[in-house]
Amino acid sequence: MRGFKRVCLHACLLGGLFVILLPIYLAFVAASLQAQDFLSAPTPFLPGGQFFHNIKTVLFEGMAVTGGHAISTMLFNSFIMALVIAFGKIAVSLLSAYALIYFDFPFKKLMFWMIFLTLMLPVEVRIVPTFQVAANLNLLNSYTGLTLPLIASATATFLFRQFFMTLPSELLEAAKLDGAGPIHFFKDILLPVSKMNIAALFIIMFIYGWNQYLWPLVITSESKMATIVMGIQYLAGVADQIPQWHYIMAIALLAMLPPLMIIIVMQQLFEKGLLETDK
Amino acid sequence: MGKNFKMHWLAFILIAPQIIITIIFFLWPAITALLQSLYQGDAFGISQRFSGFDNFIDLLKDPAYLKAISTTLVFNTLVTLLALSSGLFVALLVNATVKSQAFYKSFYIWPYAVAPAVAGILWRFLFNPAIGWVSYLANLMGFEFNYILHPGQALFVVVIAASWQQFSYNFLFFFASLQAIPKSLLEAGMIDGANAWQRFWHIIFPLLSPTTFFLLVINVIYAFFDTFGIIQVMTRGGPGNSTSTLVYKVYNDGFIGLDLGSSAAQSVILMVIVIGLTVIQFKYIDKKVVY
Numbered sequence: 044m045r046g047f048k049r050v051c052l053h054a055c056l057l058g059g060l061f062v063i064l065l066p067i068y069l070a071f072v073a074a075s076l077q078a079q080d081f082l083s084a085p086t087p088f089l090p091g092g093q094f095f096h097n098i099k100t101v102l103f104e105g106m107a108v109t110g111g112h113a114i115s116t117m118l119f120n121s122f123i124m125a126l127v128i129a130f131g132k133i134a135v136s137l138l139s140a141y142a143l144i145y146f147d148f149p150f151k152k153l154m155f156w157m158i159f160l161t162l163m164l165p166v167e168v169r170i171v172p173t174f175q176v177a178a179n180l181n182l183l184n185s186y187t188g189l190t191l192p193l194i195a196s197a198t199a200t201f202l203f204r205q206f207f208m209t210l211p212s213e214l215l216e217a218a219k220l221d222g223a224g225p226i227h228f229f230k231d232i233l234l235p236v237s238k239m240n241i242a243a244l245f246i247i248m249f250i251y252g253w254n255q256y257l258w259p260l261v262i263t264s265e266s267k268m269a270t271i272v273m274g275i276q277y278l279a280g281v282a283d284q285i286p287q288w289h290y291i292m293a294i295a296l297l298a299m300l301p302p303l304m305i306i307i308v309m310q311q312l313f314e315k316g317l318l319e320t321d322k
Numbered sequence: 323m324g325k326n327f328k329m330h331w332l333a334f335i336l337i338a339p340q341i342i343i344t345i346i347f348f349l350w351p352a353i354t355a356l357l358q359s360l361y362q363g364d365a366f367g368i369s370q371r372f373s374g375f376d377n378f379i380d381l382l383k384d385p386a387y388l389k390a391i392s393t394t395l396v397f398n399t400l401v402t403l404l405a406l407s408s409g410l411f412v413a414l415l416v417n418a419t420v421k422s423q424a425f426y427k428s429f430y431i432w433p434y435a436v437a438p439a440v441a442g443i444l445w446r447f448l449f450n451p452a453i454g455w456v457s458y459l460a461n462l463m464g465f466e467f468n469y470i471l472h473p474g475q476a477l478f479v480v481v482i483a484a485s486w487q488q489f490s491y492n493f494l495f496f497f498a499s500l501q502a503i504p505k506s507l508l509e510a511g512m513i514d515g516a517n518a519w520q521r522f523w524h525i526i527f528p529l530l531s532p533t534t535f536f537l538l539v540i541n542v543i544y545a546f547f548d549t550f551g552i553i554q555v556m557t558r559g560g561p562g563n564s565t566s567t568l569v570y571k572v573y574n575d576g577f578i579g580l581d582l583g584s585s586a587a588q589s590v591i592l593m594v595i596v597i598g599l600t601v602i603q604f605k606y607i608d609k610k611v612v613y
Binding site for chain 1: 325329339344416426428430446556
């Protein structure tokens with residue numbers, strides 16, 4: 044009886060895995076086929092031999108569906124965007140959390156509430172006026188425009204603030220006794236003890252930046268500034284007229300590969316980051 | 323805290339980047355939206371006149387907007403229910419295994435890495451009426467599947483894609499909470515003769531309720547705001563506005579329809595919704611320290 048239960052349990056879990064991984068498997072299969080394989084239903088269930096050919100084609104040759112630009116440019120833009128957002132968010136949040144916890148200054152409460160308010164204004168909600176602001180500041184089709192508006196984040200600030208509050212106050216007292224100034228204290232004591240939190244948050248923020256869709260969609264009109272995730276939109280628009288599903292799925296695979304690699308390779312940090320960020 | 327640093331100028335420098343970005347890219351747009359929502363202009367943006375709450379009244383009289391509200395309600399409810407229940411179910415199963423927890427967990431978190439827009443294109447291909455695997459199977463079973471034509475099926479496909487994407491998040495949180503439940507509690511239940519079902523409802527589920535409530539809010543927020551990419555890639559709000567949610571409509575009316583007043587009014591309504599959700603979320607965080 045116990046053995047039977049165990050078999051059922053694993054059958055259920057493997058069935059679940061099948062559903063969860065099916066779309067990703069399909070992308071892999073489709074990316075390894077050639078155009079004529081998609082002419083009749085259904086799409087073949089097993090991979091073909093064109094995988095590397097297709098990946099090479101989308102990476103280095105411009106296609107009609109992407110405005111003639113090779114995907115490698117978009118991959119590059121995505122890396123820049125994700126890295127700048129992750130580094131930027133962490134730098135900005137570390138500094139402001141440091142000020143909020145270890146300094147007394149006028150208007151502290153007001154500033155805290157201003158940061159808190161950003162939690163309530165996700166970019167999707169204020170998309171049109173934020174676009175207008177970016178346009179007024181000449182930020183369209185630029186890396187600054189892609190990244191800067193997404194860099195301020197209450198979540199990261201609150202995470203560091205929370206973390207600093209759990210540190211013993213003796214840390215600051217001891218540093219002061221040793222004659223350490225605020226910059227010294229930050230650099231030599233606070234940063235080293237925050238290392239794990241910074242790394243975990245970096246992973247979450249990199250994935251967040253990489254997976255952005257709506258903001259790049261409105262802020263970039265030139266396809267040379269497109270990111271790979273929003274590049275999907277070019278393909279989606281023509282997918283039913285020009286059935287190039289082998290290329291589309293090759294691009295989809297490339298678009299999900301970096302974040303996927305990160306959570307596979309750094310799974311524990313990722314879990315730490317995810318479980319702590321939203322609490 | 324008397325022992326804090328007192329250098330005001332340094333504190334201002336440290337906090338300045340965040341405050342400046344917040345003012346320029348959060349407060350300024352939010353105030354612009356508030357102001358624009360009170361004005362009506364012609365289609366070219368040349369003249370504008372103050373119109374009080376007309377934009378809001380027009381919206382609430384507009385059948386398309388009311389339709390978007392009901393679509394959003396249905397969509398959010400389905401995504402939240404499906405993503406939460408599947409996350410909890412799989413977390414319970416994985417937690418029940420002995421040696422394979424790490425193995426299953428390492429795969430079940432994959433969808434988190436997939437962007438909503440990418441999830442959209444993957445599921446769009448699976449559901450493709452002509453060559454997709456799912457439609458092929460449905461046709462084999464004598465069921466006509468074509469989400470491009472049928473509004474109900476279109477809603478179904480975006481719900482599936484969104485729930486798939488959000489599943490991993492819920493799974494991981496439920497799993498972490500299950501691991502935190504002391505084994506002694508469950509053993510005590512076993513000794514008292516409670517069967518698995520009773521142990522779940524009387525011991526595990528009450529202990530999970532803080533996590534469940536937290537996830538409920540997070541999932542509603544996700545369904546509201548983070549599913550734009552899925553809808554845009556899969557259905558573009560169609561057929562016949564059947565999958566046009568509130569956030570999709572803000573984008574569509576603002577950028578495609580160029581009706582700035584109405585789009586701004588819609589933004590203001592959405593802001594009110596987020597404020598409500600955030601208040602609920604934070605009220606709960608105070609109580610959350612229960613276990």
